[in-house]
Amino acid sequence: xxxxxxxxxxxxxxxxxxxxxxxxxxxxxxxxxxxxxxxxxxxxxxxxxxxxxxxxxxxxxxxxxxxxxxxxxxxxxxxxxxxxxxxxxxxxxxxxxxxxxxxxxxxxxxxxxxxxxxxxxxxxxxxxxxxxxxxxxxxxxxxxxxxxxxxxxxxxxxxxxxxxxxxxxxxxxxxxxxxxxxxxxxxxxxxxxxxxxxxxxxxxxxxxxxxxxxxxxxxxxxxxxxxxxxxxxxxxxxxxxxxxxxxxxxxxxxxxxxxxxxxxxxxxxxxxxxxxxxxxxxxxxxxxxxxxxxxxxxxxxxxxxxxxxxxxxxxxxxxxxxxxxxxxxxxx
Amino acid sequence: xxxxxxxxxxxxxxxxxxxxxxxxxxxxxxxxxxxxxxxxxxxxxxxxxxxxxxxxxxxxxxxxxxxxxxxxxxxxxxxxxxxxxxxxxxxxxxxxxxxxxxxxxxxxxxxxxxxxxxxxxxxxxxxxxxxxxxxxxxxxxxxxxxxxxxxxxxxxxxxxxxxxxxxxxxxxxxxxxxxxxxxxxxxxxxxxxxxxxxxxxxxxxxxxxxxxxxxxxxxxxxxxxxxxxxxxxxxxxxxxxxxxxxxxxxxxxxxxxxxxxxxxxxxxxxxxxxxxxxxxxxxxxxxxxxxxxxxxxxxxxxxxxxxxxxxxxxxxxxxxxxxxxxxxxxxxxxxxxxxxxxxxxxxxxxxxxxxxxxxxxxxxxxxxxxxxxxxxxxxxxxxxxxxxxxxxxxxxxxxxxxxxxxxxxxxxxxxxxxxxxxxxxxxxxxxxxxxxxxxxxxxxxxxxxxxxxxxxxxxxxxxxxxxxxxxxxxxxxxxxxxxxxxxxxxxxxxxxxxxxxx
Amino acid sequence: xxxxxxxxxxxxxxxxxxxxxxxxxxxxxxxxxxxxxxxxxxxxxxxxxxxxxxxxxxxxxxxxxxxxxxxxxxxxxxxxxxxxxxxxxxxxxxxxxxxxxxxxxxxxxxxxxxxxxxxxxxxxxxxxxxxxxxxxxxxxxxxxxxxxxxxx
Numbered sequence: 014x015x016x017x018x019x020x021x022x023x024x025x026x027x028x029x030x031x032x033x034x035x036x037x038x039x040x041x042x043x044x045x046x047x048x049x050x051x052x053x054x055x056x057x058x059x060x061x062x063x064x065x066x067x068x069x070x071x072x073x074x075x076x077x078x079x080x081x082x083x084x085x086x087x088x089x090x091x092x093x094x095x096x097x098x099x100x101x102x103x104x105x106x107x108x109x110x111x112x113x114x115x116x117x118x119x120x121x122x123x124x125x126x127x128x129x130x131x132x133x134x135x136x137x138x139x140x141x142x143x144x145x146x147x148x149x150x151x152x153x154x155x156x157x158x159x160x161x162x163x164x165x166x167x168x169x170x171x172x173x174x175x176x177x178x179x180x181x182x183x184x185x186x187x188x189x190x191x192x193x194x195x196x197x198x199x200x201x202x203x204x205x206x207x208x209x210x211x212x213x214x215x216x217x218x219x220x221x222x223x224x225x226x227x228x229x230x231x232x233x234x235x236x237x238x239x240x241x242x243x244x245x246x247x248x249x250x251x252x253x254x255x256x257x258x259x260x261x262x263x264x265x266x267x268x269x270x271x272x273x274x275x276x277x278x279x280x281x282x283x284x285x286x287x288x289x290x291x292x293x294x295x296x297x298x299x300x301x302x303x304x305x306x307x308x309x310x311x312x313x314x315x316x317x318x319x320x321x322x323x324x325x326x327x328x329x330x331x332x333x334x335x336x337x338x339x340x341x342x343x344x345x
Numbered sequence: 346x347x348x349x350x351x352x353x354x355x356x357x358x359x360x361x362x363x364x365x366x367x368x369x370x371x372x373x374x375x376x377x378x379x380x381x382x383x384x385x386x387x388x389x390x391x392x393x394x395x396x397x398x399x400x401x402x403x404x405x406x407x408x409x410x411x412x413x414x415x416x417x418x419x420x421x422x423x424x425x426x427x428x429x430x431x432x433x434x435x436x437x438x439x440x441x442x443x444x445x446x447x448x449x450x451x452x453x454x455x456x457x458x459x460x461x462x463x464x465x466x467x468x469x470x471x472x473x474x475x476x477x478x479x480x481x482x483x484x485x486x487x488x489x490x491x492x493x494x495x496x497x498x499x500x501x502x503x504x505x506x507x508x509x510x511x512x513x514x515x516x517x518x519x520x521x522x523x524x525x526x527x528x529x530x531x532x533x534x535x536x537x538x539x540x541x542x543x544x545x546x547x548x549x550x551x552x553x554x555x556x557x558x559x560x561x562x563x564x565x566x567x568x569x570x571x572x573x574x575x576x577x578x579x580x581x582x583x584x585x586x587x588x589x590x591x592x593x594x595x596x597x598x599x600x601x602x603x604x605x606x607x608x609x610x611x612x613x614x615x616x617x618x619x620x621x622x623x624x625x626x627x628x629x630x631x632x633x634x635x636x637x638x639x640x641x642x643x644x645x646x647x648x649x650x651x652x653x654x655x656x657x658x659x660x661x662x663x664x665x666x667x668x669x670x671x672x673x674x675x676x677x678x679x680x681x682x683x684x685x686x687x688x689x690x691x692x693x694x695x696x697x698x699x700x701x702x703x704x705x706x707x708x709x710x711x712x713x714x715x716x717x718x719x720x721x722x723x724x725x726x727x728x729x730x731x732x733x734x735x736x737x738x739x740x741x742x743x744x745x746x747x748x749x750x751x752x753x754x755x756x757x758x759x760x761x762x763x764x765x766x767x768x769x770x771x772x773x774x775x776x777x778x779x780x781x782x783x784x785x786x787x788x789x790x791x792x793x794x795x796x797x798x799x800x801x802x803x804x805x806x807x808x809x810x811x812x813x814x815x816x817x818x819x820x821x822x823x824x825x826x827x828x829x830x831x832x833x834x835x836x837x838x839x840x841x842x843x844x845x846x847x
Numbered sequence: 848x849x850x851x852x853x854x855x856x857x858x859x860x861x862x863x864x865x866x867x868x869x870x871x872x873x874x875x876x877x878x879x880x881x882x883x884x885x886x887x888x889x890x891x892x893x894x895x896x897x898x899x900x901x902x903x904x905x906x907x908x909x910x911x912x913x914x915x916x917x918x919x920x921x922x923x924x925x926x927x928x929x930x931x932x933x934x935x936x937x938x939x940x941x942x943x944x945x946x947x948x949x950x951x952x953x954x955x956x957x958x959x960x961x962x963x964x965x966x967x968x969x970x971x972x973x974x975x976x977x978x979x980x981x982x983x984x985x986x987x988x989x990x991x992x993x994x995x996x997x998x999x
Binding site: 099210 | 529535547670756
């Protein structure tokens with residue numbers, strides 16, 4: 014009896030230790046050794062050729078050229094159904110496994126805002142990988158404007174003048190909301206016209222059809238150089254460089270600074286393994302340090318480089334989401 | 346004459362061996378992509394963008410320009426031969442192209458007409474672009490929300506000319522098309538509308554699967570009853586390049602509408618966000634005001650010529666704001682613009698002065714692409730029309746597969762296939778009951794433009810109606826609108842009065 | 848008055864009228880019609896169009912009594928059944944095999960063509976789908992659950 018018990022105990026012990034070893038080895042091994050074993054599906058939830066697409070293609074080109082992904086390739090999947098919500102839901106629902114470890118999604122604040130506004134999908138349903146860059150906004154006037162500076166415009170607004178501001182969707186609208194709140198005026202004093210894209214708003218202001226334009230620096234810079242647009246206000250905590258430096262921030266005019274950054278990031282399915290998360294976060298970090306990224310993308314698109322690793326970005330994203338939900342009266 | 350010199354310089358950039366080959370390649374690829382339903386010029390240019398990374402920017406944009414441009418030719422092929430419009434402007438081409446190819450047994454001539462008018466329209470557009478590009482772009486800027494609203498009202502009213510025998514039914518479908526188009530995201534408020542809690546409907550009904558279904562797949566269902574029809578023996582004899590030639594009389598019918606539409610299309614192409622579909626549509630609608638030998642819609646050469654010429658002219662015209670101001674007139678334009686930026690060029694108001702060889706090279710390449718595409722597409726006509734000798738019984742499963750694949754490819758999802766399937770069934774039932782679907786497709790395209798411009802105008806005017814009459818261009822367009830609406834009424838009353846007197 | 852059988856000509860205007868009513872109802876109650884300063888709201892345009900559609904549907908409904916009854920040949924629905932089968936089969940075996948199977952079954956079994964004709968037809972359509980859509984344009988067609996089992 015005792016012998017049997019002893020044998021049993023030994024077997025048990027052995028198996029436990031083997032099992033424990035095994036899992037430790039498996040976990041430890043994966044921790045160190047995740048590398049892509051097949052092509053990676055990178056989802057983009059807007060049309061080819063747009064800002065998200067250029068962002069994604071730039072990263073994938075650099076990662077492949079610098080040989081960062083084990084000789085595998087990226088397959089960019091455009092999922093534009095349901096204004097992108099279908100693709101986002103799909104990525105957030107991918108089950109743990111090979112697929113989850115080989116899936117990435119381009120995710121911008123312009124994606125997050127409509128997502129949390131119109132659906133029940135949330136930032137926490139994704140695995141943050143890396144925050145790559147930030148885009149900020151400026152207010153411009155056209156050639157034929159009767160105003161010359163932000164002071165004059167704010168003064169006119171305060172005296173009951175009615176002005177129209179044109180811009181794009183998403184973060185531009187959020188900027189407008191934050192701006193009128195800070196200036197203490199109503200939506201009907203500074204009305205907003207949302208266009209499908211910034212180019213549509215630029216077309217309209219070049220034709221003199223409304224007074225003010227909100228835009229990110231890259232889209233408007235050429236027109237500033239040609240003298241067709243003049244920057245009058247920087248919606249940022251500091252002035253912009255180069256030909257946009259003439260525009261003061263709100264704090265210089267005696268208000269609090271208004272800033273609704275449009276960030277560009279990479280996320281993954283919530284079920285991606287920890288090893289894969291650290292692998293991809295590291296790839297993004299290496300990409301963000303290349304010259305091709307800094308000169309060929311950040312500088313050309315006039316963005317602010319702002320790399321955040323997984324944890325920093327998770328905290329940032331959660332706070333951004335909470336702030337946004339609160340601003341539209343949907344706080345959770 | 347300075348512009349002519351610059352254009353010649355542009356030709357000296359383009360006419361290198363490599364660039365001519367690349368233009369040729371772009372033209373062929375564009376034709377193929379355009380002919381495939383579901384892959385429009387937008388997807389075509391975007392998908393082929395990476396292919397051009399290997400070239401220098403000038404060569405790359407020349408290829409993309411040629412591709413974009415020849416796409417407009419390709420879209421009409423499947424419209425004429427199979428009644429499946431390859432892209433949205435081709436909806437108009439199918440109206441006369443398919444009847445001409447099948448009922449009139451002149452498929453070769455239909456394709457020939459389409460290609461030749463495309464060439465004429467495009468050529469007119471390019472000449473205007475060369476000499477008046479920047480001026481035209483400035484004129485386009487004058488069209489703000491109020492002006493666009495009035496223009497689109499004119500366009501929407503002229504859909505009335507397409508409704509055919511039963512005006513009530515035609516207008517009903519026009520209105521249904523408008524309502525379907527309002528589903529999805531409302532841009533101006535950024536909130537969903539008529540999505541019925543469905544995530545897919547948040548993005549609205551995708552146009553291309555809708556067209557493939559309502560026109561193409563419903564056509565398959567109709568063909569099922571004609572399965573046992575023998576292939577026309579006369580037809581098989583005609584399927585050579587000789588049998589596809591237009592007669593002198595045909596050419597005489599073709600040229601005037603093509604020239605008119607060429608000018609009109611160029612102008613529409615320049616307008617912000619109007620695009621080739623609006624161009625093709627207005628070209629066709631305007632043809633109603635002129636005499637056609639055969640009634641439009643029954644396979645008239647004039648019908649094909651007016652819309653094909655207008656849509657190519659609009660494609661050329663849309664390069665004016667793109668090059669002169671850096672403003673893309675269409676989704677495809679936006680992708681081209683994205684491409685320019687990736688190659689390190691800064692499209693915008695300074696492009697002509699900072700990169701003249703590039704800008705003029707692109708314009709010159711459009712001329713070249715136009716000519717090459719004409720030759721290539723005329724050359725493939727004899728092969729293409731062989732499709733019509735394939736028995737209907739074999740064509741049915743093949744077209745069905747093309748409908749499924751094409752509608753899947755527009756957004757890479759089964760949602761497209763489902764939309765195609767449902768609109769196919771509805772299209773078939775509607776057709777059996779004497780409802781033509783063309784007005785519905787057109788109002789589906791035009792209504793969102795009309796609504797957003799109208800609402801933008803109201804925001805600018807603070808809710809007042811004055812903005813539409815205070816602006817001279819808008820007021821002028823409204824006068825035209827009034828004339829369109831009042832003329833038939835007056836004619837009707839005069840006729841009544843006349844008969845009573847007798 | 849003689850009672851007539853319900854025809855599809857009568858059904859269509861009823862359906863469009865229901866659609867119109869739905870759009871009007873949602874337009875006014877949910878999306879908003881007009882704002883004093885901001886002008887038309889999201890519900891404005893659909894509501895106006897809905898009213899016009901409602902009126903015309905009524906006219907078309909009255910007119911439909913005079914029309915001949917429409918018939919629907921049964922074979923016209925076969926391709927529709929085919930597409931449903933393709934969609935369902937796609938879930939299991941993927942889209943491209945489903946399409947191939949559809950073409951084979953249709954030509955061989957329904958149209959009773961010889962194997963030669965069937966295979967030529969199959970080859971042509973597969974050349975278009977695989978050559979152009981898959982290889983060249985890189986369209987990622989769904990591969991079905993069987994493939995996904997094997998692959999992972």
